[in-house]
Amino acid sequence: MKYYYDPQNRLPYKKRLRNRCIAIAIFVAACALIGSCIFKSGEQATQPTGFVVNGNDPTATSKEWITDTLRVDSSIIDSLKEAHRAIKVKDPLTESAAKSLFGEAKASTEAATKESERNENLENTQATVTAAVTPENPPEVEIVDSVHIKNQKDVFLAEKIDNMLRRFKPMHSAILVVEPNSNEIIAWGETKNYKVQNAPDYISRNTFPAASLAKTVTIAAAMESNRYSLNSPIPDRGAHHTLYKNQLRVPENYAGPTIELQDAYAKSANPPLGIIGLNVGAKRLRDAAKMLGYNTNFPGGLPGRSNYAPPDSGYGLAEVSCGFIQSTTLSPLLAAAQVRSILAKKPLEIPWAKDLEGIAPKQRIALDVGKFSENTYYGLRAAMLRSVTNGTARKHLSTKNMARKNFNALNIGGKTGSLDGNDPNGRYEWFMGFAQSKEDPKKAIIVVIMQVHDLQGYRSQPACQVAAMIMNYWAHQTLWPKK
Template sequence: MDYNNYLPKKRLPYAVRIRNRIIVFSVFMGLCALLGTCIFGEKAPPKPAEEDEYAETVDSTAANAAPLQTEQLNETGIFPKADSEDLVNMQATVAAAVVPENPAEADVIDSTHIKTQKDVFLAEKIDNLLRRFRPEHAVILMVDPQSNEIIAWGERRNDHVQEKPDYFIKNTFPAASLAKTVTISAAMESNRYSLTSQIPMIGSSIHLYKNQLRVKEGYKGPFIELQDAYARSANPPMGIVGMNVGAERLRSAAKKLGYNTNFPGALPPRSNYAPPDTGYGLAEVSSGFTEATTLTPLLAAAQVRAILMKKPLEIPWAANLDGYAPKSRIALDVGKFSDNTYYGLREAMIRTVTHGTARKNISTRHMARKNYEALNIGGKTGSLDGHDPYGRYEWFMGFAQSKADPSKAVVLVIMQVHDLQGMRSQPATQVAGMLFNYWAHQYLPKKGK
C-alpha cells in the first residue's frame, strides 16, 4: 500500500495564491467588459469637446448644456428609456457644481494700516493671527514701555479685519477680573496686606455668593495667599479683601490707575469704577464680578506700563492714529503708588503666568524655550459676559521683559468677544504667548552677537 497518497498535499505559497486569484479575476472582468461592448456598443459615443474649448466656454456650457446633452444621450442610446426631464435636472446639477450660484466671499487684505505702523513686522503678525483665528470681535495692542509709543495693533469686527482701531477708545467693555488690579493695589497701599497675606478661601473660586463673604469667628477652613488669589482670579478672597479695605481706598487706587478720569481730548473716554460703600455690591466691584466697571483697551495698556515702569499713569500715544490715541506724550496728574505697591503688582502679575490663569498657554507650549526662559512675563486675565457688543468678553493685559536687559520690554493688551452660541476663538493667553514669542525673536539679542 502506498501511504504517500494519504500524506497532506503541500499548498502553494500565499503570495502565489493571491497572484493567481488576481489574474483569474482580471481575465473574468475583461471577458465581461468585452461581452458588454458587443451587446450595447453598437454606436460610438460622440467625440468630446476639446479641453481648451470647454475652459473658454464654461458660462455658455452651463446655460446650454441641458438640451445639448439630452440630444447626444438620446442618439447614443445609452439611456433609451430615460425621461428628458431627468436628464435636464441631472445636467443642471452638474452645471451648478461647475459654476456655484453664490461663491464664497474672499477676505480682501488691505495692508495700508499695516505699513503705517511703527513695527510693520509685529503689525503683520497681529493681522495674520486675527485672520487665522477669526474671533467674533477683537483688539490687540502692543506698546513700547520706554517711549510709551504704540508699536503695533490690530482689530477685527463684522467678520473683517479693520483699518481703524475703533475699539481702542470704546468704553463699554466690562473690565471683568482686570478690576482685581485695583483691589490688590488698594490692599498693599493700606499697609494691611502683603503678597503672602492669608485670605479665607470659601467655596468655589469662580463664584461669588454672599455666604462666601461671611468669615465666621474661629474659621479653620482653607486659606489662599493674596498673590495667588489675584493670579488665579479667585472671586471670594478678592471680595473679602475689598470689603476689608473699604470703598474709599478702592476709589483712590482706581484713580491712580486712570478710572473715573476725563482725559484730554477724551482719548480714551472715561472708564468707570464705582464701588458702593458697603454690602455685597462692594465685593462685586472688588472682584470684577459686575458689568458696571468698564475699561478701554488703551487705558489697560497704560495701567500695565505704569506698573512695569513704576511711573504715574500715562496714555500710550501714536503719531498717526488721530482720534484714537494722543499724538504725543501727555503728563497726567493722577498720582502714583508707593514703590512697594508697584513691586507687589509686578510680582503678582508674574505669578499669574507662572502659577495662575495664564500658566497653560503662556509657556513653552506656544513659545520657544529659549525665549520663554529669557523673559520675565506677567499679566492679568479676565472674562465676563457683556452686551455692547453682546458676548463673552475675554481679556489679557500684560508685559514681557528681558531678564538680561530690562530696557527691552513690551506691553500687550488683548480683548476678545466670543459668540455665546458659536465656536470660540483661541484663548487670549494663547495669542499672547505667540506674540511674546514673535516679539522676542525680533528684539532679544541672538547668541554670538
C-alpha cells in the same frame, strides 16, 4: 451497517474524470461571463465624451447599454444550456453540480445588471446634487489693504498681527502693543464682525466690562492699606468662578482652606478678592482705582472715561472688588497704561502715537492721578508674574506657544479676565501683560488683547495664546537680532 452511497456502484474512472472536466469548464465560463459584465460596466463609466459604441449615441441610458450587453452575452448563456444538456449522465452528483454552477452564473449576471443600474442612478443623483449646491459665482477674494500696516511704528509686528487676525477671525477684537520706555504705541490691530479694520476704534472705547482686570484695583488697595502682603492667607470658600453670599460669610474662628493673596489674584479667585474688598472698604478701592486711571476725564477724551463705582457696603461691594459686574468698564488704551505704570513704577501715563488721531494722544501727557508706594508696585508686578507661572495664563503663555529660548529669556506677567457684555454683545475675554528681557530690562513690550466671542457660535484662539505668539515674534526680532 448500510451506507447511503455504495462504493461498489461507482462510475468508471474515465467517466468521473470527464464529468469533473465538464464541471470545471462550466465554472470557468461562468467566471468569464461575470468578468465580462464588470469590465464592460467600467468601460462604459469611463468612456470619454463623443465616443460611440456599436453606433449608439454617447448619451444612451444605462438600461439600453445593459440590454445590448445581454444580447451579446446571450450566446454564452446558450452554450451553457447546451453543455448542461450534453452532460446528463447517470452520476447524480455531477448533474447536480452542473445545475448549481449554471444557477450561480445566471444569478451573478442578474446581480451585476442590478448593480450597474444602481451605480448609474447614484452617479446621476450625485451630479444633480452637486449642480444644485455649487454656487454660480465663486467667493470673492479678500483684498488686503496694507496702508494701515505701513503707517505703524513697527511694520513687521503690525503685519504679524494683521495675519493673525485674518487667520483666527475673532468676531470683535482689539490688539495693542506698546513700548514701555517711550510709552509709544508700536503696533495695533482690530476686527469688527469678523473683518479686519483699516482704522482703529475699539482701542480707546470705554464700553467694555473690565471683568477680572478690576482685581488689580483690589490688591493695590489691599497692599496700600498695609494690612495685606503677597503671602497673606485669605479664606478660600467654594469655587473660584462663582460669588455667592455664603462664600463671603467667614466665621470668626475660621479654620478652613486659605489661599495667598498673590495666588488669589493669579488664579482669578472671586470669593477671596470679594472678601478683601469688603475688608479694605469702598474708599480705599476708589483711591486705588483713581491712581489706575478709573473715573478720570482725560485730555481730549482719549481714552474715554472708564467707570469704577463700588457701593459703600454689601454684596455689591464684593462684586466690584472681583470684577463680577458689567458696570465696571475699561478701555484697552487704559489697560496698557496700567501695565506700563506697574512695570515702570511711575504714575499713570496714557500711551501715545503720531498716526492715531482721535484714538490716542499725539504726544506724552503727564497725569496728576497720584502714585503707589514702591511696595505696592513691587507686589502688583509679582502678582502679574504669578499669573503666568501658577495662574490662569500658565497654559498658553508657555513653551507650548513660544520658543523655549525666548520663554526662558523673558520675565512674563499679566492678568486675564472674562465676562459677558452688551456693547457689542458677546463673551469678553481680556489679557493685559508684559514681556521683559531678563538680561536687559530696557527691552520690554506691553501687550493688551480684548476679544468678543459669539455666545452661541465660533470662538477664536484664546487671548493668552495670541499674546504668547506676539511676544514670541517680538523676542525673535529684538533679543536675537540677525547679524
